[in-house]
Amino acid sequence: ASVLLTRGPGSNDIYFVRRADILRFFGGFVAFPGGKVANEDAALVRPAAGLSPCHVAACRELFEESGVLLARDTSGRWPFSGPELVQARRQLNTGEVSFAELLAHLKLVLSPHDLLSAGTLVTPPFSPIRFATEFFVASLPPGQTPEIWPGELADGFWHSAEGALRAWATGDLLLTPPTVTLLE
Numbered sequence: 537a538s539v540l541l542t543r544g545p546g547s548n549d550i551y552f553v554r555r556a557d558i559l560r561f562f563g564g565f566v567a568f569p570g571g572k573v574a575n576e577d578a579a580l581v582r583p584a585a586g587l588s589p590c591h592v593a594a595c596r597e598l599f600e601e602s603g604v605l606l607a608r609d610t611s612g613r614w615p616f617s618g619p620e621l622v623q624a625r626r627q628l629n630t631g632e633v634s635f636a637e638l639l640a641h642l643k644l645v646l647s648p649h650d651l652l653s654a655g656t657l658v659t660p661p662f663s664p665i666r667f668a669t670e671f672f673v674a675s676l677p678p679g680q681t682p683e684i685w686p687g688e689l690a691d692g693f694w695h696s697a698e699g700a701l702r703a704w705a706t707g708d709l710l711l712t713p714p715t716v717t718l719l720e
Contacts, residue, residue: 537594538570554691567712571597579636586648590670596635602682607644614677
C-alpha cells in the first residue's frame with residue numbers, strides 16, 4: 537500500500553520519497569511512501585467500517601517512513617507533530633510497540649475516509665519481484681510535518697505532479713514506473 541500525500545485539499549503538491557541507494561529494489565528511485573501489508577495490520581482491520589488491510593498498511597507505512605499519522609481522536613482531531621509522535625514513531629520502528637498498541641496508547645483511530653483510493657497496480661509477469669500495490673490519496677493533517685529519518689529512505693520533498701513528470705522527462709528525477717503511471 538502506498539500514499540500520495542498532498543499538502544491539503546486542492547493542493548498540487550505531493551510528498552515524494554527517495555529510496556536509499558543501497559536498496560535491492562528500486563534503490564535511488566523516487567516514489568511515494570508505502571510498503572507491505574504486515575501480519576500485525578490484521579488487528580486494526582474493520583471490514584464493516586471499510587477499513588482494509590491495505591488502508592492499515594498505508595497509514596502504518598506513512599507514519600513509519602515520514603512521521604505523518606493519519607489517525608484521529610474520537611472527536612475527529614488530528615495529533616500534532618512533536619515529541620510524543622517522534623517517540624511513538626521511534627518505538628514503532630524499533631518494534632517496541634505494534635501499530636495497534638501505538639494507536640491505543642495515543643487514543644487514536646484509523647478511518648478509511650481519510651484515504652481516497654487511487655487504484656491498484658500489479659508488476660508485469662516478467663518482473664523478478666511481483667507485487668500488487670494499492671495506492672491512496674490523503675491530505676497532510678493540519679499541524680503535522682513529514683520528516684525522513686535516514687535508513688530505507690534517503691530524502692523526502694514536495695513537488696507538483698506536473699513538475700515531477702517534467703523532471704523525470706529531462707532525466708533530473710528518477711521515478712519508479714508506478715509513480716510515473718499514477719502521476720500521468
